[in-house]
Structure formats: C-alpha cells, structure tokens
Amino acid sequence: MGINRRIFLSSMAVLPALSGVLLPSATQAQSPMPSGVLPSWNDGPAKQAILEFVRSTTDQGSSKFVPPEERIATFDQDGTLWVEHPIYSQVVYCLDRVPALAETDPKLKDVEPFKTVLSGDREAIAKLSLHDLEKILFATLTGMSVDDFEAEVKKWLASARDARWKRPYTDLIYQPMLEVLQHLRSNGFKTYIVTGGGQDFVRVYSERVYGVPPEQVVGTAAGTKYGYQKDGTPFLTKEPKLLLNDDNAGKPEGIHLMIGRRPRAAFGNSTGDREMLEYTGAGDGARLMMLVLHDDAQREYAYGPAQGLPETKVGTFSQELYDEAKKKNWTVISMKNDWKRILASES
Amino acid sequence: MGINRRIFLSSMAVLPALSGVLLPSATQAQSPMPSGVLPSWNDGPAKQAILEFVRSTTDQGSSKFVPPEERIATFDQDGTLWVEHPIYSQVVYCLDRVPALAETDPKLKDVEPFKTVLSGDREAIAKLSLHDLEKILFATLTGMSVDDFEAEVKKWLASARDARWKRPYTDLIYQPMLEVLQHLRSNGFKTYIVTGGGQDFVRVYSERVYGVPPEQVVGTAAGTKYGYQKDGTPFLTKEPKLLLNDDNAGKPEGIHLMIGRRPRAAFGNSTGDREMLEYTGAGDGARLMMLVLHDDAQREYAYGPAQGLPETKVGTFSQELYDEAKKKNWTVISMKNDWKRILASES
Numbered sequence: 098m099g100i101n102r103r104i105f106l107s108s109m110a111v112l113p114a115l116s117g118v119l120l121p122s123a124t125q126a127q128s129p130m131p132s133g134v135l136p137s138w139n140d141g142p143a144k145q146a147i148l149e150f151v152r153s154t155t156d157q158g159s160s161k162f163v164p165p166e167e168r169i170a171t172f173d174q175d176g177t178l179w180v181e182h183p184i185y186s187q188v189v190y191c192l193d194r195v196p197a198l199a200e201t202d203p204k205l206k207d208v209e210p211f212k213t214v215l216s217g218d219r220e221a222i223a224k225l226s227l228h229d230l231e232k233i234l235f236a237t238l239t240g241m242s243v244d245d246f247e248a249e250v251k252k253w254l255a256s257a258r259d260a261r262w263k264r265p266y267t268d269l270i271y272q273p274m275l276e277v278l279q280h281l282r283s284n285g286f287k288t289y290i291v292t293g294g295g296q297d298f299v300r301v302y303s304e305r306v307y308g309v310p311p312e313q314v315v316g317t318a319a320g321t322k323y324g325y326q327k328d329g330t331p332f333l334t335k336e337p338k339l340l341l342n343d344d345n346a347g348k349p350e351g352i353h354l355m356i357g358r359r360p361r362a363a364f365g366n367s368t369g370d371r372e373m374l375e376y377t378g379a380g381d382g383a384r385l386m387m388l389v390l391h392d393d394a395q396r397e398y399a400y401g402p403a404q405g406l407p408e409t410k411v412g413t414f415s416q417e418l419y420d421e422a423k424k425k426n427w428t429v430i431s432m433k434n435d436w437k438r439i440l441a442s443e444s
Numbered sequence: 445m446g447i448n449r450r451i452f453l454s455s456m457a458v459l460p461a462l463s464g465v466l467l468p469s470a471t472q473a474q475s476p477m478p479s480g481v482l483p484s485w486n487d488g489p490a491k492q493a494i495l496e497f498v499r500s501t502t503d504q505g506s507s508k509f510v511p512p513e514e515r516i517a518t519f520d521q522d523g524t525l526w527v528e529h530p531i532y533s534q535v536v537y538c539l540d541r542v543p544a545l546a547e548t549d550p551k552l553k554d555v556e557p558f559k560t561v562l563s564g565d566r567e568a569i570a571k572l573s574l575h576d577l578e579k580i581l582f583a584t585l586t587g588m589s590v591d592d593f594e595a596e597v598k599k600w601l602a603s604a605r606d607a608r609w610k611r612p613y614t615d616l617i618y619q620p621m622l623e624v625l626q627h628l629r630s631n632g633f634k635t636y637i638v639t640g641g642g643q644d645f646v647r648v649y650s651e652r653v654y655g656v657p658p659e660q661v662v663g664t665a666a667g668t669k670y671g672y673q674k675d676g677t678p679f680l681t682k683e684p685k686l687l688l689n690d691d692n693a694g695k696p697e698g699i700h701l702m703i704g705r706r707p708r709a710a711f712g713n714s715t716g717d718r719e720m721l722e723y724t725g726a727g728d729g730a731r732l733m734m735l736v737l738h739d740d741a742q743r744e745y746a747y748g749p750a751q752g753l754p755e756t757k758v759g760t761f762s763q764e765l766y767d768e769a770k771k772k773n774w775t776v777i778s779m780k781n782d783w784k785r786i787l788a789s790e791s
Contacts (some may be wrong), residue, residue, distance in 0.1 A: 166657055243700060287659075300704045310513055311704035312634075321700050323693035323719055331722045333700050340687055340701065346670035353590060353668050353680050354687065355702060357647045357658035372670055375678045 134280045137273045137438040143387070144435065146428045147277060150362065150385040155284045161383035163361055165285040170362040170385075171315075171352060171373060172278070173412075174292040174299060177366045177389050178307060180259070180269040180440075181411045182398040187294050188230060189266075190253050192222065194237040211236070227410075238295055239319055239337040246335055250301040267306045268442035274364070274389075275441055278307060281362070289360075291352060292316045293344035293369050297335070315355040317343045344369045349376035366391065367401075367412025374427055386427040390414055393433040481627045484620040484785040490734070491782065493775045494624060497709065497732040502631045508730035510708055512632040517709040517732075518662075518699060518720060519625070520759075521639040521646060524713045524736050525654060527606070527616040527787075528758045529745040534641050535577060536613075537600050539569065541584040558583070574757075585642055586666055586684040593682055597648040614653045615789035621711070621736075622788050625654060628709070636707075638699060639663045640691035640716050644682070662702040664690045691716040696723035713738065714748075714759025721774055733774040737761055740780040 138144040153161040154168065175181035195214040198205060205211040210229035213221045225233075241249070259266055278288050290309050292299055296316030303309040320338040325331050343351040349372050352360065362385040363370070363377035374386040391414065392399050400406050401414035422429055432439065485491040500508040501515065522528035542561045545552060552558040557576035560568045572580075588596070606613055625635050637656050639646055643663030650656040667685040672678050690698040696719050699707065709732040710717070710724035721733040738761065739746050747753050748761035769776055779786065 166651065169659075296701075296704070304513065312516075312702070314704065318701055321697050323696050323723070331696070331719065331726050333696060333723075349670050349678070349680060350668050354643075354665055355659070357643070357661065372678065376670070376680075379678050 135273070135276050137276055137436060139435055139437055141435055143428055143430045146385065146387070147280070150383060151280060151284050151286075154361065154383045163383060167358065167361065168281075168284075168286040169289065169356060169358050169360045170281050170286045171289045171291040171348075171356075171360040171364070171377070172274070173348075173365040173367070173370045173373070174290050174294055175366075176391065176412045177364055177370070178270055178274050178278075178290070179266070180397065181366075182391070182400060182409065183411070185294065185411060186257075186259075186266040186269075187298050188234070189257065190250065190298070191230075191233050191237040193253060193257065194249070195233065198237055205236075234295075235319075235337050238298070239335040241335060243297065243321060243333045243335060246297060247301050250298055254302060262440070262442075264442055267302050268440065270306060270441050271389075271436070272438045272441040272443075273436045275307070277364070278309070282308070286362070287313065289313045289315060289352075289356060291343065291348050291363075291373060293342075293347075296341075296343070315341075315343060315351045317341060317347075346372045348373035352376070361385070363387075364389070366414060368415050368418050369412055371418055371421065375425075378425060378427070386422075386425070387430055388414065388418070388422055388427055389430045389432065392431055393436075393439070396439045397432055482620070482623050484623055484783060486782055486784055488782055490775050490777045493732065493734070494627070497730060498627060498631050498633075501708065501730045510730060514705065514708065515628075515631075515633040516636065516703060516705050516707045517628050517633045518636045518638040518695075518703075518707040518711070518724070519621070520695075520712040520714070520717045520720070521637050521641055523738065523759045524711055524717070525617055525621050525625075525637070526613070527744065528713075529738070529747060529756065530758070532641065532758060533604075533606075533613040533616075534645050535581070536604065537597065537645070538577075538580050538584040540600060540604065541596070542580065545584055552583075581642075582666075582684050585645070586682040588682060590644065590668060590680045590682060593644060594648050597645055601649060609787070609789075611789060614649050615787065617653060617788050618736075618783070619785045619788040619790075620783045622654070624711070625656070629655070633709070634660065636660045636662060636699075636703060638690065638695050638710075638720060640689075640694075643688075643690070662688075662690060662698045664688060664694075693719045695720035699723070708732070710734075711736070713761060715762050715765050716759055718765055718768065722772075725772055725774070733769075733772070734777055735761065735765070735769055735774055736777045736779065739778055740783075740786070743786045744779055 135144055135147065153159045154163040156162060172178055175185050192214055195211055199211060199215060206215060210225050210232060213225065214233065254265060254267055257266060258264060259269055262269060281288055288309055290299060290303055294316050296314055296318040299316050300311035300314045303311060303314045318341045320336045320340050321333040322336050323331060323333055341347060341351050341354065359380045360377045361383065363374050364387045365374060366389040378384050378386050390403065391397060391401065392404055400409050402408060402416045403414040403419040482491055482494065500506045501510040503509060519525055522532055539561055542558055546558060546562060553562060557572050557579060560572065601612060601614055604613060605611060606616055609616060628635055635656055637646060637650055641663050643661055643665040646663050647658035647661045650658060650661045665688045667683045667687050668680040669683050670678060670680055688694060688698050688701065706727045707724045708730065710721050711734045712721060713736040725731050725733050737750065738744060738748065739751055747756050749755065749763045750761040750766040
C-alpha cells in the first residue's frame with residue numbers, strides 16, 4: 098500500500114484544510130491492523146511488556162489500574178517514531194532553507210556557516226560543528242510569521258525525499274511504533290510527542306502522520322511576538338529567543354510546562370531521553386519505560402556505542418544508558434528481533 | 445446544594461488521589477443541569493450568541509461547521525470564571541505564604557516588601573505596589589519542588605476563606621460560565637483556561653473545579669530545574685525564571701506555545717484578554733468572542749471605567765476595550781442582566 102499512502106500523503110500536503118477531517122480514517126489507512134494488536138511485533142519481552150502494561154492499567158480490578166485522565170504516554174520522535182540516521186530531517190529542512198534565506202539577506206553569502214552551506218560542498222557541510230548547525234537552525238526557524246513557517250514546512254515535506262529510500266521523510270515512520278500509539282489511544286491513553294526537534298516543525302505533520310494533534314507535541318520552542326499588520330490584522334512572528342530546549346533534562350521540564358502530569362509510559366532511543374524515562378519511572382503505580390535500539394543495519398541502521406559502533410551526530414544509545422536500562426528494568430526494543438516490519442510505507 | 449458541595453470540595457482536598465476518578469460525576473454534581481442548556485442564563489443576545497455558535501459549528505450541513513479537532517475554546521480565569529475582586533485569590537495565597545517563607549529565610553523579616561506583609565498592617569499591605577507584589581509572587585511561587593508546591597496549594601485551598609462569602613475560593617466560581625464550559629465540551633470542544641495567574645497554581649484545582657485538566661491550563665509560567673535527591677530520585681524544582689507572562693500579548697503567544705492552534709472561541713473580562721480575543725477573531729470561519737462585564741454591585745461587584753467606576757488592582761474593563769468590542773461585534777455579557785445566578789455554590 099506504499100503507493101496509495103504516498104498519493105494520500107502528497108494530496109494531504111496540498112489540501113491541509115482536509116487533514117483534520119480525514120484524520121481518523123487516514124491514520125488507520127496508514128497502518129492496517131490485521132487480527133490482533135501490535136501485528137508488526139514479534140512475540141517477546143518487548144511486545145509482552147506493552148500488552149501487560151495496557152492490560153493492567155485499564156483493568157478496574159487491577160491494583161495497577163490508572164484512571165483515564167492520568168493515562169499519559171510520551172514518545173521521543175527522532176529515532177523512536179521515525180528514521181533519524183544519518184541526519185535529522187529537520188536539519189535537512191534548515192539546510193535547504195539557507196538559499197532562500199540568503200536571497201532575503203544577501204550578506205549571509207559571505208558569512209560562515211552559511212557560506213559553506215551555499216557552496217554545496219557535501220563533505221564540508223558534513224563537517225559543520227553542532228554550534229554551526231545551531232546558528233543555521235535559529236536563522237532558518239525564526240524571523241517569519243508562524244503561518245508562513247507552517248506553509249513553508251508543508252511545501253518542503255511534499256517535495257523533499259530521503260536519499261536512501263527516495264521517499265518523503267514522513268514515509269519513514271516505524272510501523273510497530275504507530276501500532277503502539279494506536280493501541281495506547283484505543284485504551285484511553287493520551288499520546289504525546291516529546292522531541293528535541295522544533296515544536297512548530299513537528300506540529301505541521303504530527304496529526305496527519307502519527308495521529309498526534311499539535312497541542313500534544315512538546316518540543317524545543319522559541320518565543321513568538323504578537324504584532325499587527327498594516328490593516329490591523331494581528332499575527333505572531335517567530336523570535337530567536339529559546340524558551341525550551343526540550344532534550345535531556347529539558348524533557349521532564351518541558352513535560353511539566355506543557356502537560357503538568359508525570360507520564361505513565363515513556364519511549365525513547367538515546368541519552369537525550371534518559372531524564373524523561375527516569376522521571377516517568379520515579380512515579381508510583383504502573384509505569385512503562387522503553388528504549389528503541391538501532392541494531393538492524395540491513396533493514397534500517399545500526400549505530401551507537403551500545404552496538405560497539407562509533408557515535409554519530411544523531412541520538413546516541415550509550416553503554417551507560419544501556420546499563421541504566423538494565424538496572425531499572427527499562428525494556429530495550431531490538432529493531433532486529435522485535436520488529437517484523439520497520440517502515441509503515443513498506444508493505 | 446452549597447453545603448454538599450463544600451463537603452465534597454474539602455473531602456476532595458484531602459483525597460487528591462480520588463479527584464481524577466470522581467471527576468466526571470463530581471463536575472456534574474457541582475452544577476446540576478435543569479432541562480435545557482445554559483439554565484442560569486436569561487434569554488438575550490449573549491445566551492443566543494453562545495447557542496448559535498455551538499449549533500452552527502457542529503452542524504455538518506452548516507457552512508460554519510468546524511471539524512472536532514479544531515474545536516478549541518479558551519477562557520480567562522480571574523473575573524471570567526471566578527471572582528477576582530477585590531484581590532486575586534493567588535495573591536492572597538502568596539501573602540499567606542510569607543510567614544512560612546520568613547521562617548526558612550529569617551533575613552526576609554527586615555526586607556521590604558516582606559517586612560510590611562509580616563507586620564499584618566492591612567492598610568500598608570493594600571498600598572503595596574505591583575512591583576512589590578511581583579517580588580512576593582516570585583519568592584513564594586518558586587524555590588520549592590513542584591510536588592511540595594502542589595501539596596501546599598491544596599492545603600491552603602482547603603482552609604482559606606473569602607472575606608465576603610466566608611467560603612473557599614474555589615466556591616466562588618460562576619455557575620453560568622460552568623454551564624458554557626460544559627455545553628462546549630458536550631459538543632466536542634476542548635476547553636482551555638488561559639490565565640495571567642500562575643499555571644502551576646491553577647492546575648492544582650482546575651480539573652476538580654472546572655473540569656479542565658492540567659494539560660489544558662495555560663498560565664504565567666516559570667521554569668523548573670531537573671535534579672536528583674540523595675537517594676537518586678529525580679525531582680523538579682520551581683525556578684525564579686519567567687518563561688511565559690501569560691497576559692495581554694502573552695496570551696496569544698502562550699496559546700501558540702502550549703496549544704498550537706488558534707481558538708474558535710475566547711472568553712475574557714479585561715484589557716489583559718484583549719489580544720487573545722483579537723487573535724481568535726482574526727481567524728476565518730465561525731468565531732465567538734465574549735467579555736464578562738462586572739456590573740452587578742449587589743450580587744457580585746461593579747468595577748472598571750466601562751462602568752464609570754474607578755480602576756482597581758484587578759482586571760480592568762476599559763472604555764477603550766468596550767469600544768473595540770462594539771466595533772468588532774464581540775459580545776459583552778452583563779452579569780446583572782444575562783445571569784440568573786452568579787455563584788455555583790449558591791442555589
């Protein structure tokens with residue numbers, strides 16, 4: 098059904114007004130549910146941990162029963178819900194935006210790191226430091242109205258393609274995790290994305306792609322400024338003022354700011370998710386903490402020290418995190434062994 | 445049913461764990477709905493505006509139909525959902541906290557404005573400037589763990605009483621507005637509180653009192669800091685670092701940060717709500733903007749320039765706001781003429 102879905106996605110991209118109306122059926126269309134829940138999961142401790150958590154927290158007779166309004170589950174995005182390797186999709190978006198930025202602000206053409214990006218020298222771009230990337234992110238993610246930003250991201254998502262799969266980035270989401278989101282929601286859980294990525298960026302497609310509405314996306318966020326157009330129409334402009342750096346300790350801090358409840362379940366894949374899982378696990382009653390391990394070099398990627406592989410610029414599953422997971426009984430999901438299928442767009 | 449409700453409230457305060465489980469029935473218990481919706485509203489343009497907005501936005505055949513996921517309604521709290529005059533309840537809480545604060549930090553006893561508050565001199569306290577009050581707010585709302593803060597507020601709410609009605613502050617909520625919240629929710633709207641008050645403060649009682657869960661409370665918010673206790677248990681400490689000043693232009697900015705959608709309906713009562721109503725009204729399709737006018741000196745209070753009365757330290761309904769409302773067809777709610785009943789706790 099990959100083709101149908103691609104047609105569906107691109108049509109959604111040009112018909113954003115419909116996305117809301119179509120969402121319920123659309124979301125199911127993305128991942129048909131054969132008989133039984135979690136059909137793309139192999140039997141094993143990971144699948145059992147999810148099924149047992151949902152069963153016990155929704156059974157009125159269970160000592161682990163959780164009232165519906167307290168059923169909050171948080172999911173990291175990059176590397177947990179969709180492919181993050183070899184580079185975050187949002188970083189690609191920001192690099193792609195630099196030429197347009199240089200058009201409106203020509204002096205950037207002679208300023209690093211913009212000069213390097215405009216040179217098109219892939220090797221040099223790959224060598225840019227995180228500090229350089231931060232400069233580019235701030236420059237490309239701020240300065241425009243929130244409405245213009247949303248329109249730009251929609252346009253980019255409709256045309257940009259991943260180098261390996263030759264598909265839109267929003268095709269590169271993990272079918273098994275879509276099934277977890279749906280299983281939790283169908284059991285009264287509110288599912289949130291808690292990402293180090295840009296909150297406004299992820300909100301553009303979260304409802305269409307994951308069935309997670311914008312108000313349930315917590316991410317790295319900059320401030321906005323309220324103002325008026327010449328005709329008096331009010332609008333919000335994205336400001337280069339960081340309000341929430343939603344990674345590492347920023348994740349529990351962001352969860353408190355935006356949700357105000359401690360999650361019952363949390364899913365991640367890297368050291369950036371460590372504090373979110375610790376905070377979730379520190380609450381009483383039933384809790385579920387899971388980490389996705391990228392150990393499938395053939396069907397996706399294998400990376401990180403826990404794999405005895407070199408670190409990368411994307412989320413790192415360190416040996417230390419692996420040890421903490423074992424110690425605290427967090428469940429490690431092996432993409433290679435626990436998942437029958439990886440991408441939702443591959444049938 | 446005032447007494448039943450007071451018993452209910454105090455029992456909820458000491459049994460917070462139950463509040464979630466009991467919420468659905470409890471909320472209804474707070475405000476019985478006689479036949480028909482909005483029973484505490486007199487027939488008139490205000491009641492008609494609400495009924496017509498809900499009818500047209502939920503009728504699939506209407507050109508004003510709004511898909512369920514876009515049904516967002518935002519409510520100011522002080523003066524819109526509960527009594528704010530003569531002083532915000534949260535300010536009373538902060539003043540009440542000063543002695544405990546001085547116990548843990550004795551040098552405050554000789555420092556203004558704390559010295560004045562500790563003197564108990566009501567006249568001098570009433571004369572404190574907004575800047576003084578801000579100092580007290582920051583000192584009393586930060587520095588403790590988020591869990592300790594929640595416990596302190598719960599304790600205070602259970603014992604503190606309003607000077608005029610001799611009831612808990614959470615009794616002083618407007619029955620007609622509770623009915624609007626419920627009518628919107630029963631028609632698929634997500635109801636949010638968007639308050640200049642402290643987000644963490646309002647979240648302590650919003651679910652129990654208004655049926656609005658913590659994650660749907662947007663308010664003035666300070667940062668928190670993630671750390672570990674000696675035994676390694678993680679916790680969040682409230683920091684004196686302002687992230688969102690959720691008043692005036694801060695309201696649309698806060699709505700974008702925390703919700704990420706433009707509201708379809710917005711309710712306020714003062715100049716602090718002006719930008720929220722402007723932002724809501726600037727969207728296309730059906731929109732509802734309403735302002736509560738405090739013009740009932742007998743049953744509640746009458747204040748503000750629009751009443752030809754002096755300004756106060758609480759929300760001001762200026763003549764300028766009144767004129768903008770008329771110009772933009774925002775509906776002004778007259779407490780005196782539109783409401784049969786004022787407080788939910790008075791039958």
